[in-house]
């Protein structure tokens with residue numbers, strides 16, 4: 001797909017470039033905020049799976065920059081934003097970057113160290129594995145990422161805090177809802193207008209973090225597994241009982257973003273200049289070390305003869 005063609009078919013891709021966002025995902029977080037007011041009173045936030053960084057940009061523009069530019073600004077009082085990803089990303093003002101795997105305990109420890117004993121008001125996670133197209137497999141891997149995020153949440157989020165995470169809707173959505181309901185009094189599945197209807201992606205918005213009395217981090221996985229077994233449902237309050245049959249849980253699901261605004265599934269005409277031409281903008285910040293970089297280098301080398309290709313495939 002050419003750039004101009006994508007600009008036409010994907011209004012949020014075009015708008016992201018016009019407004020200086022690194023990815024169209026920025027609009028998803030902004031639209032979630034329109035509905036849930038997630039940034040209110042937030043001083044400390046963790047952005048899990050943050051690259052290329054459009055959610056971190058949203059956090060910087062909505063939390064860090066207004067505080068920094070305020071006449072009463074005090075360095076020790078500026079919002080703390082910590083962003084983590086497997087991939088490195090170009091710097092963003094007011095955002096501390098950690099490169100690591102969120103499923104690895106050491107990454108969680110590094111994040112916790114940045115908070116220096118303090119707690120976060122908000123944790124967001126837009127993590128996505130490389131999608132295989134096998135729906136059950138993708139949903140499973142996605143749920144593992146959410147559970148890794150939840151592990152970090154249970155260590156770092158303050159009571160009353162919020163957690164937003166990308167989910168793939170599927171047969172285990174009710175189970176995930178029940179698991180999250182153990183820790184948060186409000187759990188809503190949201191579909192921002194900028195997320196295509198054709199995509200199984202949605203976002204779970206968890207409000208008012210209130211872990212069960214006597215909760216011990218070491219028991220997190222036991223507790224979550226218990227929710228997934230029929231015998232566990234009776235003794236754990238999952239708001240409305242077991243997951244199947246007449247007691248099947250009701251999951252609050254909400255469309256958000258300006259519903260009269262742009263529709264991500266529609267094509268829009270391109271704005272033309274006076275001479276009738278259209279100028280497509282370049283991406284705001286291409287990934288600095290994408291996983292496909294080596295494949296591109298190998299392809300380039302193969303155009304310059306086998307020698308170059310052999311050299312690249314030997315050099316790690």
Ligand code: SAM
Nearest residue numbers: 025049051052053054055086101102126127128
């Ligand atoms: N929110 C980002 C933004 O607005 O620019 C987009 C995130 S992108 C959809 C998904 C990211 O998840 C990728 O950058 C990928 O590297 C990251 N990711 C996937 N699995 C991860 C893991 N186990 N640990 C850390 N990051 C991970």
